[in-house]
Each structure stands twice: as C-alpha cells, then as structure tokens.
Amino acid sequence: MFLHIILSALQQSLIFLPLALGIYISYEVLVLTDLTVGGTFVLGASIFARLFTTNYSQSLAIIFALLGGFVIGVAVCIMQRAAKINSLIAGILAVFMLYSINFMVMGRPTIGLTDNRIFLQTAGGVPLWGFLLAFTLILMLLLMLLLRSRVGLILRALGSNPYLVSRLGFKSAVYLALGLGLSNLLAALSGVMTAQANGFSSVQMGEGMALVGIGAVVIGCQLVKSLLVSRKHHFSAALDLFCCFIGVYIYFLALNALLASGLNPIYLKLFLGLLLVFFLSTAHYSGRRGEQHGELAQIK
Amino acid sequence: MVNLLKLNKVSFSPDKTRVIARDMSLEVNKGDFIVIVGSNGSGKSTLIKMINRHYHHSAGDIALIDKPIQDYSKKQLAQAVVTLNQFVHQSLFVNLSIEENARLLAMCYPQSATKKRGRKAAAKELAEYLREFNVKLSESLQLPLHYLSGGEQQILAFALYLRHQPQLLLLDEHTSALDPKTAVKIMAFTDDIITKRQLTCLMTTHSLDFALQYGNRLLALRDGEIIFTADAERKKQLTKADLLEYCY
Numbered sequence: 164m165f166l167h168i169i170l171s172a173l174q175q176s177l178i179f180l181p182l183a184l185g186i187y188i189s190y191e192v193l194v195l196t197d198l199t200v201g202g203t204f205v206l207g208a209s210i211f212a213r214l215f216t217t218n219y220s221q222s223l224a225i226i227f228a229l230l231g232g233f234v235i236g237v238a239v240c241i242m243q244r245a246a247k248i249n250s251l252i253a254g255i256l257a258v259f260m261l262y263s264i265n266f267m268v269m270g271r272p273t274i275g276l277t278d279n280r281i282f283l284q285t286a287g288g289v290p291l292w293g294f295l296l297a298f299t300l301i302l303m304l305l306l307m308l309l310l311r312s313r314v315g316l317i318l319r320a321l322g323s324n325p326y327l328v329s330r331l332g333f334k335s336a337v338y339l340a341l342g343l344g345l346s347n348l349l350a351a352l353s354g355v356m357t358a359q360a361n362g363f364s365s366v367q368m369g370e371g372m373a374l375v376g377i378g379a380v381v382i383g384c385q386l387v388k389s390l391l392v393s394r395k396h397h398f399s400a401a402l403d404l405f406c407c408f409i410g411v412y413i414y415f416l417a418l419n420a421l422l423a424s425g426l427n428p429i430y431l432k433l434f435l436g437l438l439l440v441f442f443l444s445t446a447h448y449s450g451r452r453g454e455q456h457g458e459l460a461q462i463k
Numbered sequence: 464m465v466n467l468l469k470l471n472k473v474s475f476s477p478d479k480t481r482v483i484a485r486d487m488s489l490e491v492n493k494g495d496f497i498v499i500v501g502s503n504g505s506g507k508s509t510l511i512k513m514i515n516r517h518y519h520h521s522a523g524d525i526a527l528i529d530k531p532i533q534d535y536s537k538k539q540l541a542q543a544v545v546t547l548n549q550f551v552h553q554s555l556f557v558n559l560s561i562e563e564n565a566r567l568l569a570m571c572y573p574q575s576a577t578k579k580r581g582r583k584a585a586a587k588e589l590a591e592y593l594r595e596f597n598v599k600l601s602e603s604l605q606l607p608l609h610y611l612s613g614g615e616q617q618i619l620a621f622a623l624y625l626r627h628q629p630q631l632l633l634l635d636e637h638t639s640a641l642d643p644k645t646a647v648k649i650m651a652f653t654d655d656i657i658t659k660r661q662l663t664c665l666m667t668t669h670s671l672d673f674a675l676q677y678g679n680r681l682l683a684l685r686d687g688e689i690i691f692t693a694d695a696e697r698k699k700q701l702t703k704a705d706l707l708e709y710c711y
Contacts, residue, residue: 313566313570316566316567317567317570319556319559320556320567323556323557323558324558327553327554327555329537330517330537331537331538331567331570332536332539332540332541396606396610398560398607
C-alpha cells in the first residue's frame with residue numbers, strides 16, 4: 164500500500180513535471196504569472212490525440228503538439244508586449260480562447276487513445292516510472308544547460324529587470340517570447356504525456372493545472388531552500404529544477420495519501436487548495452509580481 | 464579641444480501643455496567634468512535622460528561625436544553612454560550575482576574579454592579587477608547584489624560599467640540615497656576614477672559642497688532652462704551663496 168502510493172505519486176509527478184518546469188520558467192525565471200499553461204497543457208494533448216488518431220506518425224504528432232504550445236507562448240508574449248495586456252489577464256484570456264481552439268482541434272470533447280504503439284503505454288518494455296525517470300533526467304539536464312547558458316542568463320535578467328535588459332540593447336521582446344514559448348512548450352509536452360499515460364485527451368483536463376504547478380514550484384523551492392544552510396542565496400539551476408521535482412512529488416504524495424485515507428474526493432480540491440494557500444502566503448514574492456512586463460510595454 | 468557632445472536648442476514636452484526643458488544649448492568637450500545644479504523640477508534629470516535617450520527630445524538637436532543620438536542603435540548608445548543614478552536597481556540586476564552582472568554587461572561589448580576566455584578565467588580576472596575597488600566585492604562574486612550595502616552597490620556599478628571606457632559618463636544624483644559619510648566617500652571615489660580614466664562626465668547633484676568642490680565646469684538650471692554657466696576660472700570663484708541665488 165505504502166510502496167504503491169510512493170510509486171504511483173512518482174509516476175504522476177514525472178508526467179506532470181514538464182508543466183511545473185514550464186511554470187518555473189515563467190514564474191521564477193521571468194517573474195511572470197502566466198496561467199496560459201493550463202490551456203497549452205490541453206492543446207498539447209488535443210493536437211497529439213487528433214493527429215495520432217488521423218494516422219500521423221506518433222513522433223510527428225508530438226512535434227506538432229510541442230510547436231502548438233510554443234506558438235501560443237509567443238502569441239501570449241505579443242498580447243503582453245504589443246497589445247500591452249497585463250501578463251495575468253493575457254494568460255486568462257489565452258486559456259479562455261484555447262478552450263474553443265482545443266475543441267476545434269479535437270472536433271469533440273474527448274478522444275480515446277488506447278493503442279499499443281503509444282510510447283507511454285508500452286514504454287519499450289521497461290516499467291513506466293523507470294522510463295519516465297530516464298526521460299525526466301534528460302529533460303532536466305537540457306534545461307539546466309539552457310539556464311546556465313547566455314540565453315538562460317538573459318532570461319533571468321529579464322525577470323530581474325526588463326527595463327535594464329532593454330536599455331542594454333538586448334531584444335527583450337524576443338527573449339520574453341522565447342521564455343514564454345518554452346514554458347508553454349513544456350506544458351504541451353506534459354499534456355501529451357498525460358494523454359498518452361491516461362489513454363485519452365479531454366478539453367477539461369487542464370482545469371486547475373496552472374495553479375497546482377505554481378503551488379508545487381513554490382512548495383519545492385521553499386522547503387528545499389529552507390533546509391539548506393549555506394549557498395541558499397546563490398543561484399543553482401540544478402537545485403532549482405530539483406526543487407520543482409520535490410514540490411510536484413510532495414503535491415502528488417499528498418493527493419494520493421488523502422485519497423488512500425478515504426477522504427471524499429469532493430473535498431480534495433479544498434484540502435489541496437488550503438495547502439497551497441499556506442505555502443503561497445509565506446512566499447517571499449511581492450504583490451506586484453507579473454506586472455513589470457506589462458508596465459514596460461506601456462512605457463514604450 | 465575635441466567636441467564630444469553638442470546640444471542645440473533642445474526642448475522636451477511630454478504633452479502639448481507642458482514644457483519640461485526649453486532651448487537648452489551646451490557643448491561638452493572631451494575630458495570635461497560638468498556639474499549640474501538646480502532645484503527639484505528644474506530639468507536636471509530631464510537633461511540627462513534626453514542625452515541617454517530615455518526621453519526623446521521634442522525639438523532641437525543632440526549630437527554625440529558629430530552623430531545625432533537618434534541615429535545610434537540601443538546597443539551602440541549603451542556602449543557609448545553610461546548612466547548611473549541613486550537607484551542602483553536601474554543600473555544593475557539586484558537579484559543576480561556580481562559575476563552574472565559582469566557577464567551581462569560584458570555581452571554588450573563586442574571586444575569583451577569574457578567572450579574569448581573560459582568562465583573560470585573570466586571570474587578570476589573579474590575578482591582581480593574588483594579588488595582594486597573593494598576587497599569584499601572581489602570575494603563575493605556569487606552573491607546576489609541585494610546582500611550588499613548601498614555604498615557597495617554603487618561602487619560595484621561604477622566598477623562594472625567602467626570596465627570598458629565609455630565616451631560619456633552621466634551621473635544623476637548618484638549619491639542622493641547614501642548617508643552623508645558614504646556620500647562623501649563615493650564622491651571622492653567618483654572624482655578619482657574620472658581623473659584616472661580621463662572620463663567625460665556630466666553630474667547632477669543637490670549637494671552644493673560637491674558642486675563647488677568637484678568638476679571643471681558648472682551649469683545651473685531653473686524651470687527647464689540653463690540660466691547660468693561657469694567655466695573653470697569662474698567656478699573657482701563661486702560660493703554657496705552664489706549657487707543658492709542662481710538656483711533656488
């Protein structure tokens with residue numbers, strides 16, 4: 164029972180982790196509250212499900228799903244910078260519109276995906292959690308390299324002070340588009356993985372995902388960094404990505420433990436919501452998070 | 464004397480009803496250290512912001528090395544003109560470390576040493592460079608800037624921005640946020656670095672002591688106009704009473 168909860172939570176965490184990493188890029192690196200990921204999570208699943216069931220190759224369906232997420236991220240950047248819409252509102256608007264787009268892409272509310280050719284339903288013969296663990300390690304390594312690179316540094320600088328990035332002659336809109344594109348690409352990847360593992364894609368599957376992701380990232384970063392004695396203020400890409408994993412894992416452990424304890428599922432969101440309120444309320448972020456890119460757009 | 468910056472009847476109106484700077488004309492020669500004084504709202508910061516193109520002037524011409532400033536790309540202007548003010552967070556990324564700030568600023572310069580060398584070698588070189596300014600800075604390369612004091616942040620801003628020789632240094636009340644003792648220390652440090660590097664500098668200040676003690680020329684502004692200028696000889700004869708009369 165105990166082992167089952169641990170492994171089940173691990174598997175769910177690894178499938179959800181790309182979305183949390185996407186949120187890490189927008190929420191922690193770019194210092195924006197971008198809720199679009201809730202919509203692009205479904206978009207990834209929708210594009211994959213529609214293309215796969217219309218006989219496109221699985222790899223091509225995944226590539227198009229990821230591209231779909233990236234394009235929406237760029238579109239949200241345009242909404243923020245060209246249309247001068249506050250990042251939070253731009254994300255809510257994007258999710259609102261994506262509901263129709265996802266419906267349009269799938270053509271119906273749900274598409275079943277039970278097929279032995281699907282990667283996460285066969286996992287090449289190895290246990291699914293083992294396959295996911297290897298995939299996650301590669302993904303985190305790539306993200307770590309990106310965050311440690313010149314582009315990663317400019318993205319973090321953009322989160323620290325978008326005005327100064329622009330003043331120093333960097334094309335801040337391009338880097339913002341890249342950051343939001345990548346964030347939503349990762350959300351779409353999580354959507355594809357969820358659809359593959361669950362065996363279906365649904366227009367409702369993204370509900371509350373962005374909030375859970377933000378909560379998980381905050382929980383992970385706060386808990387792990389509070390345990391560190393030295394170098395807790397120094398940036399470490401590896402540590403931050405590890406924090407995201409820990410946050411997501413704690414969330415799914417709590418979810419599985421609550422369900423296993425016999426809690427009525429109706430109260431699940433209330434309990435998990437209260438857990439997020441606790442961690443978000445002690446976050447060190449200012450109340451003006453996510454506003455600065457909008458303000459930058461208004462100055463120009 | 465080599466003319467570096469020329470303002471010809473420059474004005475700035477944010478809208479049709481307000482004129483914040485009116486017909487400002489000024490020639491700045493290479494090596495000049497011009498101190499600008501004036502009351503709040505006199506147009507000191509506006510003058511600085513028109514030169515660094517933070518504000519686009521509404522009328523007149525501003526030329527830097529015989530080229531209109533509007534013809535400079537953002538990057539070219541960032542390389543040629545360095546602006547520092549009392550708000551260090553407008554000059555540096557306070558959430559990032561000293562080493563990361565140095566890397567970002569180095570990216571602005573095509574001939575940057577850090578581009579050619581490895582990151583470790585660049586960090587070692589940075590530590591050696593910063594030791595000339597402040598030993599603590601050189602030993603805390605990975606520390607985010609918000610853990611430094613205001614004075615240390617200001618010294619760091621000078622050190623990092625002046626790692627590459629700019630054509631023009633603009634200082635906009637850069638000691639205003641510091642306590643009197645630190646302000647005196649930073650001002651002496653400022654003068655020292657300007658002299659050593661033979662920089663051309665425009666500095667606004669509310670401190671009449673600093674205005675009299677430092678620089679080789681002085682401008683007084685009132686209601687958006689240059690109302691008084693003093694060359695080196697005239698500046699030596701000025702008193703606090705003169706400045707109070709001109710500016711306030």
